[in-house]
Amino acid sequence: VLFSAIMTSLEKDSSPQSLTEPEEVRRDAPRRRVSLSGMANHVVAVLGAQWGDEGKGKLVDILARDAHVCARFNGGSNAGHTLHVEGKKYALHLLPCGLLYSGVKNLIGNGVVVHLKTLLEELEQLKDSDPQAITRLFISNRAQLLFDFHQTVDGLYEAEKTKDGNQIGTTKKGIGPCYSNKAARSGVRVGDLLYWDTFVERYTRLLNEYKKRFSFEHDAEEELARHKKYLETIKGQITDSVYFMKESLDRGEKVLVEGANATMLDIDFGTYPFVTSSSTVAGGICIGLGIPPTQIDCCIGVVxxxxxxxxxxxxxxxxxxxxxxxxxxxxxxxxxxxxxxxxxxxxxxxxxxxxxxxxxxxxxxxxxxxxxxxxxxxxxxxxxxxxxxxxxxxxxxxxxxxxxxxxxxxxxxxxxxxxxxxxxxxxxxxxxxxxxxxxxxxxxxxxxxxxxxxxxxxxxxxxxxx
Incomplete structure (x- = not known):
């Protein structure tokens, strides 16, 4: 009897009238048509389909001209985009390509590992032509900080593996050790810089962990002093990236998502262990930016x-x-x-x-x-x-x-x-x-x-x- 009553109720609820969406839902969630070129989408992602170096930067550069936001969701300074713009050559590793355009906001998402020294050096190369570039750059407070000692440790790990004949061919940019810290919940995040005493404590603890594992010299005092100066430069650019993206999407802004590395270097789906340490596929966009998959209108594979x-x-x-x-x-x-x-x-x-x-x-x-x-x-x-x-x-x-x-x-x-x-x-x-x-x-x-x-x-x- 109970089963019969439930089925009768379901049949009533499944009438055409009950499936009609409320007017406000239809208004707020319009069906969006896919533009295969990426030129007419709200959110378009550009991803490498092979082992990287496919030329993603050039397409990102083309699409960035009409974007409101250009966002990075994964990787670090191990990635590299070479752009040829108006006769000038730009080699970018951490900066989103949209920074070359004065009307585009640029976001480094929570899935990126950030080496601030590299970031500010890249900004320096844009200073002559665009001294205000940094005002259009925003960095997630949830992004992991990559330190010089991560790079040292990366080289030491690779040297150990080389002795055993198991070298990966890492870029030695510290990417693997930094992501390892993130997974082990011992990493230091960009937002920690805003609470200096906590930052110093976490930095010191992490460095000491590595010094126990490896015997190497490192000038912690100098690196901390540099980061205090870095904070003065980027303090106003640190943001809650999840809220940043929500606001952009709510305003209907055009967002260009820029993938680093490529599919076959994905930590799960690539030719493991000869891979990078982050998620490089379409699913990684949601994890690395904090946006729902339903917001991605178009995904372009670069081959x-x-x-x-x-x-x-x-x-x-x-x-x-x-x-x-x-x-x-x-x-x-x-x-x-x-x-x-x-x-x-x-x-x-x-x-x-x-x-x-x-x-x-x-x-x-x-x-x-x-x-x-x-x-x-x-x-x-x-x-x-x-x-x-x-x-x-x-x-x-x-x-x-x-x-x-x-x-x-x-x-x-x-x-x-x-x-x-x-x-x-x-x-x-x-x-x-x-x-x-x-x-x-x-x-x-x-x-x-x-x-x-x-x-x-x-x-x-x-x-x-x-």
């Missing part, structure tokens, strides 16, 4: 027309021949942060499909297509085959390095082109072979391509979709 990675770790499509050398030299494949040579290889569609599974890209920005000019035949990795002949299913990427090392790569071959494409401004101007390559990537990845990069400057970008 280099070939594959590169820095440091150690597996790389199934890596090239050790003249083509690999061509990609490295023509593509200027040297790390923005470390200056190290990047390893180069063919485009890996197995990796990209896996990346799409986690991020749900609405569209793709294909970069560095011009670097492939002059290569007779191009290859795209379309599948991995295990030693027993089994072809791994679409969307699957080996989590265990031993399995990844055992795969045989299955390639498709396409014709290359010789024409210089760096000054072309429309898709139709591209050589037929270049067009075919772009279309094939779109077909295999099952995601529309919205932008194609044909050169280093932001003007060398072809927009394909609104």
């Amino acid at each position: 280099k027309a070939y594959t590169t990675r820095v440091g150690s770790g597996p790389f199934p499509t890596e090239l050790h021949d003249e083509i690999g050398k061509h990609l490295q030299e023509v593509g200027s494949e040297f790390g923005t942060t470390t200056g190290r040579r990047r390893r180069c290889g063919w485009l890996d569609m197995v990796m990209l499909r896996y990346s799409q599974c986690m991020n749900g890209f609405h569209s793709v920005n294909l970069t560095k297509l011009d670097v492939l000019t002059g290569i007779d035949q191009l290859k795209i990795a379309v599948a991995y085959k295990l030693p027993d002949g089994t072809v791994l299913p679409e969307g699957y990427f080996p989590a265990v390095l031993e399995e990844l090392a055992s795969v045989e790569v299955v390639y498709e071959t396409m014709s290359g082109w010789t024409e210089d494409i760096s000054q072309m401004t429309t898709f139709d101007q591209l050589p037929k072979a270049a067009q075919d390559y772009v279309v094939r990537i779109e077909t295999l990845m099952k995601v529309p391509i919205s932008w194609v990069g044909v050169g280093p400057d932001r003007l060398n970008t072809i927009r394909l979709r609104p």
Whole structure:
């Protein structure tokens, strides 16, 4: 009888009238249309789909012109964006790219680890052209502070691993140790600077913990004195980032979310342990900024027309021949942060499909297509085959390095082109072979391509979709 009564009640409640939203809900929560280029969204995220260095900075720079807020949600000074703006070259590691525009507010979110020395050095390079840049920069009071001793410890950890033959190829920027402190709940946050005695106590405790583990000298007094000066500079820029984002979203402001590192370096989903120490995928945006997933209108994956990675770790499509050398030299494949040579290889569609599974890209920005000019035949990795002949299913990427090392790569071959494409401004101007390559990537990845990069400057970008 009770079950019958409940079902009768549910049937009444499920009538069309009961599903009609109140007028105020419909007004406050309009359905938003996705702009595949990211040009007409309230919240758009730009994320790397490979192992980093895809050229995210250029697209962020393009989109930042029309944004109200540009926000970083992960990583630290291990990330690097090289921007070419009006003939000037900018190498940014911690600062959001929107700082190059006078009308854009810039937020360093709670998911970022902040080395204040690096941050202020980067601001210094903008001082001549824009002395007011710092007034548009806001730093989350929940973000972790990264100290010089974190960098020292990072190098000591790497030296230990190198002795055992297990080096990661870290940038030695202190990222891993700082995130480790965060997870262990022993870290020091930006907001702690506002309570100086507490800050000094927590700083000293953390340094002493590391000194017990490693034997190294460190001038704590000098670093503390520097941070007291840093506080004078940034005090007015420290903010509650969750409330900052809420207010921006409530006002309907356009927010551009800038990803650091890339999907295959994600702490959980990347080629572990050869990864970074933060969440680099779309889900990390919510954690690193404190915004709900329903607020993200468009997620654009940035894909280099070939594959590169820095440091150690597996790389199934890596090239050790003249083509690999061509990609490295023509593509200027040297790390923005470390200056190290990047390893180069063919485009890996197995990796990209896996990346799409986690991020749900609405569209793709294909970069560095011009670097492939002059290569007779191009290859795209379309599948991995295990030693027993089994072809791994679409969307699957080996989590265990031993399995990844055992795969045989299955390639498709396409014709290359010789024409210089760096000054072309429309898709139709591209050589037929270049067009075919772009279309094939779109077909295999099952995601529309919205932008194609044909050169280093932001003007060398072809927009394909609104």
